[in-house]
Amino acid sequence: MKQKGEWTNQELVVMLFQHDSMALACLYRVHANNLLQYFTIKFKGLNKDEISDLITDSFIKLVDHPEKFQAGKSSLKTFLIRDISRDILNSIAKKDRAKKRLTIVELSNEHGNIELEEGIGEADILQAKIQNFFKDVFESERDIQLAWMMEVHKKRDTSLYANLLQITHLSFEEQKNAVKQHKDRIQKRLNRGGWKSFLLKLQKHV
Amino acid sequence: MIDKLKQRADYFAWYFFQFEQSEKVQSADVAKLLEATSDQLEILSMCKVPDSRQSDFQQRLRGIADFAHVNIFQLAMLVRKVEASVALQEDKSMETAALIAAREMDNSARQLDNKK
Numbered sequence: 317m318k319q320k321g322e323w324t325n326q327e328l329v330v331m332l333f334q335h336d337s338m339a340l341a342c343l344y345r346v347h348a349n350n351l352l353q354y355f356t357i358k359f360k361g362l363n364k365d366e367i368s369d370l371i372t373d374s375f376i377k378l379v380d381h382p383e384k385f386q387a388g389k390s391s392l393k394t395f396l397i398r399d400i401s402r403d404i405l406n407s408i409a410k411k412d413r414a415k416k417r418l419t420i421v422e423l424s425n426e427h428g429n430i431e432l433e434e435g436i437g438e439a440d441i442l443q444a445k446i447q448n449f450f451k452d453v454f455e456s457e458r459d460i461q462l463a464w465m466m467e468v469h470k471k472r473d474t475s476l477y478a479n480l481l482q483i484t485h486l487s488f489e490e491q492k493n494a495v496k497q498h499k500d501r502i503q504k505r506l507n508r509g510g511w512k513s514f515l516l517k518l519q520k521h522v
Numbered sequence: 523m524i525d526k527l528k529q530r531a532d533y534f535a536w537y538f539f540q541f542e543q544s545e546k547v548q549s550a551d552v553a554k555l556l557e558a559t560s561d562q563l564e565i566l567s568m569c570k571v572p573d574s575r576q577s578d579f580q581q582r583l584r585g586i587a588d589f590a591h592v593n594i595f596q597l598a599m600l601v602r603k604v605e606a607s608v609a610l611q612e613d614k615s616m617e618t619a620a621l622i623a624a625r626e627m628d629n630s631a632r633q634l635d636n637k638k
Contacts, residue, residue, distance in 0.1 A: 337582065338589050340533075341568035344523065372523040 325392040332382040340379045347396060348375075354397070358484065359404055361473030370403045408476065412469065445518065453509035454502075462502050467511070524567050535567035540604045555600070556592040566590040566597075574605060 323331075323342050331339040348371060355367045374396060378385060385395050446468065450460045461480055465471040477495040478484050486494065527535035538552050545551075553563045569590065572582035583601070587594035 335570075337570040337572060337586055340570070341565045341589075344568055345565065348523075368523075372526060375523075376526065 329382075329385070329387060329392055332379065332385070335382075340375060343375050343379070347393070351396060351400060355400060355404065357488075358401075358475060359408075360475050362404065362408070366407070367404065370407065371400055374400045374403060405479065442518070449509070449511070449514050453505055453511075459502060459505075462498060463506060466499060466502060467506065524564065527567060532570050533567065534569050534571055537571060537601060537604045538563070538567060540608065541600055544604070544607050552600075556596050558590065558592040562590050562592060566592060571601060574601060 323346050325346075328339070328343055328346060330336075331342060336342075348368075351371050352364070352368055355371070356362075356364055359367065377399070378396070385392065389395075390398070446464075447460070450463050454460050454463065458480065462477070465476065465480070471477070474488070474492050474495050475484075477498070478486075478491040481494065481498060483491055483494050524535050527533040528539040530536055538549065541547070541552060542549060549563065550560070553560055556563065556566070558566065566586070569586050572579050572586070576582075580598070583598055584594050587597050
């Protein structure tokens with residue numbers, strides 16, 4: 317058996333387009349470990365198994381539909397990185413939406429005797445109130461998203477902030493520093509805007 | 523990866539899973555049968571099974587066995603065995619369906635007789 321890395325990307329592409337029986341196995345041997353390592357570092361907060369699953373899905377997708385890869389446009393490795401990144405970001409966004417909904421319901425229950433059955437409607441109102449507050453305090457949509465991540469979802473993962481700020485090309489240390497600066501700035505604006513008293517008021521009204 | 527491929531009847535992973543179920547053995551037993559290491563078995567699981575109705579089946583199977591360094595004769599035997607067992611199951615379910623249909627027809631005829 318050829319060892320890992322003994323197939324060039326060119327050979328792999330030929331295998332894919334010829335629907336070779338061994339295409340998936342070769343693709344896996346050449347790229348799986350490197351991609352897993354790359355994405356585990358890039359998305360530090362994500363579960364390794366989850367990343368591995370998404371990599372697998374991407375490989376199977378490519379073997380089933382090799383025509384999706386256009387050799388002239390990018391290299392095989394770049395194509396895989398782009399495809400897997402997109403799937404990972406979609407998966408994070410999906411989880412965020414679910415968590416956001418849950419957090420709002422939890423928040424409503426925490427601040428009043430709202431029945432869970434009725435909680436969804438109340439939660440929507442609460443969510444709208446928070447969104448309006450953020451809109452008053454911040455001018456940019458990105459800052460509003462940062463405020464949601466910090467104050468409502470309580471996210472701590474640097475990579476998520478780095479993705480939103482589009483600074484993933486920086487080194488991890490640089491990303492950490494930049495994220496911290498942004499978080500401090502958002503926090504100051506929130507304090508000046510009266511975030512704490514808004515929360516207290518929200519508590520009384522709910 | 524292998525778990526996902528167990529649901530795809532065109533991959534060896536599915537064949538090994540079927541074989542394990544029907545023969546009530548573990549994957550280590552399959553590896554032993556094919557004279558392979560677990561790593562080689564994993565690689566083989568990710569390969570597509572050539573169509574046994576095609577004339578070049580033996581040749582393509584040999585290519586895969588060489589690639590994964592496993593025993594070609596045992597691999598061919600395993601593929602044939604799984605395909606035979608699946609065909610038998612399909613025959614059985616056809617037979618069962620025919621029996622159910624016959625019984626239902628019989629019941630309807632009896633109900634009609636009773637009404638008369």
